[in-house]
Amino acid sequence: MSITSQEFDFVRRLISTSSGITLEDGKEYLVDMRLASVARQFEISSVSDLIARMQSPSETRLHRPVVDAMTTNETSFFRDLHPFDAVRTDLLPEMMKLRAAERKLTIWCGASSTGQEPFTLAMLIREHFPELARWKVEIVATDISGAVLAKAREGIFSQLEVNRGLPATYLIKYFQTGAKGWRLKDDILKMVDFRYLNLIEKWPEMPSCDLVFMRNVMIYFKIEIKKAILRKIANVMRSDGYLLLGGSETTLNLDDAYQRVPVGKTICYRLGKAAGSAAPKKV
Ligand SMILES: C[S@@+](CC[C@H](N)C(=O)[O-])C[C@H]1O[C@@H](n2cnc3c(N)ncnc32)[C@H](O)[C@@H]1O
Known part of the structure; x- marks a missing residue:
C-alpha cells in the first residue's frame, strides 16, 4: 500500500x-x-x-x-567519457603549465557518490601524467550521503560496476581481486580524500580548486539553490580554474560570472575575468 x-x-x-x-x-x-x-x-x-x-x-x-x-547515487567510471577526454587533452596539460612553479593541483568532485568519478580522475592522472606523481595532487570528493562515502572509502566495486565504463586495461592495472569484489590498489585509493559536505549548508573550509566537478547533482535542485551553489563554487575555484557540470546542466541564466568553454565534445566553464590565465579555447 x-x-x-x-x-x-x-x-x-x-x-x-x-x-x-x-x-x-x-x-x-x-x-x-x-x-x-x-x-x-x-x-x-x-x-x-x-x-x-x-x-x-x-x-x-x-x-x-x-x-x-x-538520494539518487547513479554513477559510473568514465561517465559520459568526453569530460574525461577534455581533462586529458586540454585541461590538465593547461593546468600543469599554469601551476608549473607551484607543482600543486587541487581537484574537487562535489556529489561524488560511490567514488567512480574521483577514482576515474585519479587513474587518468596516473595513466597519462606520470610526472604528476612528483606533484602535490589533491583530489577532494564530497557527498551528503554517509552510506555512499563509506562505500567509496573502501574502494571495492562489483563486477557490474567495473563493467560500466572502466576499460579492461585500467581494471588489470589499478585493481586487485578480493573476496568482496574488485579493490582499487592503495596508490589510487590514497589519492582521493572523501569528506561529508552538504551543498545547501554552510560549506566547511575548502582548498582553492583548479578543477571542480559538480556533475549530475544540480538537476535535483530548484533555481535559487543552483544559483547559490554556483556562486559558492566561484569562491572556491581559482580564477583560472575550470568547472565541469553534468550533460544536462548549465550555468546559463543562472550565473553570468561563468563563461562557456567548449573543449572537444564537452562544455567546461571558467570565470569570466580570469586574471593571468590563458584565453578560453574554442575547439
Ligand atoms: C547522481 S549522483 C552523481 C554522481 C557523480 N557526480 C556522477 O555524475 O556520476 C548525485 C549525488 O549527489 C548527492 N547529493 C544530493 N544532494 C546533495 C547535497 N545537498 N549535497 C551534497 N551531495 C548531494 C547524492 O548523495 C548523490 O550521491
Whole structure:
C-alpha cells in the first residue's frame, strides 16, 4: 500500500530542507520503495510507521538515513567519457603549465557518490601524467550521503560496476581481486580524500580548486539553490580554474560570472575575468 499524501508531504519537506532535493508530485511510490529498507534497518513494521516516528522530536536520528535513502547515487567510471577526454587533452596539460612553479593541483568532485568519478580522475592522472606523481595532487570528493562515502572509502566495486565504463586495461592495472569484489590498489585509493559536505549548508573550509566537478547533482535542485551553489563554487575555484557540470546542466541564466568553454565534445566553464590565465579555447 502506498503512503498517504500527508506522509508524502512530510517526507518531501524534510528532503527539501535537509538536502535541497525536490521531490516532484507523483513520487509517492519512490518514497515508499526507498524508505522500506530504512524501516527494515530500524526494525519498524512499515513505511507509514517510520514516517510517524520521524515526526517525533525524539526520533530525529531517523532523518539522516531517510535523506540518505532518498538520494539518487547513479554513477559510473568514465561517465559520459568526453569530460574525461577534455581533462586529458586540454585541461590538465593547461593546468600543469599554469601551476608549473607551484607543482600543486587541487581537484574537487562535489556529489561524488560511490567514488567512480574521483577514482576515474585519479587513474587518468596516473595513466597519462606520470610526472604528476612528483606533484602535490589533491583530489577532494564530497557527498551528503554517509552510506555512499563509506562505500567509496573502501574502494571495492562489483563486477557490474567495473563493467560500466572502466576499460579492461585500467581494471588489470589499478585493481586487485578480493573476496568482496574488485579493490582499487592503495596508490589510487590514497589519492582521493572523501569528506561529508552538504551543498545547501554552510560549506566547511575548502582548498582553492583548479578543477571542480559538480556533475549530475544540480538537476535535483530548484533555481535559487543552483544559483547559490554556483556562486559558492566561484569562491572556491581559482580564477583560472575550470568547472565541469553534468550533460544536462548549465550555468546559463543562472550565473553570468561563468563563461562557456567548449573543449572537444564537452562544455567546461571558467570565470569570466580570469586574471593571468590563458584565453578560453574554442575547439
Ligand atoms: C547522481 S549522483 C552523481 C554522481 C557523480 N557526480 C556522477 O555524475 O556520476 C548525485 C549525488 O549527489 C548527492 N547529493 C544530493 N544532494 C546533495 C547535497 N545537498 N549535497 C551534497 N551531495 C548531494 C547524492 O548523495 C548523490 O550521491
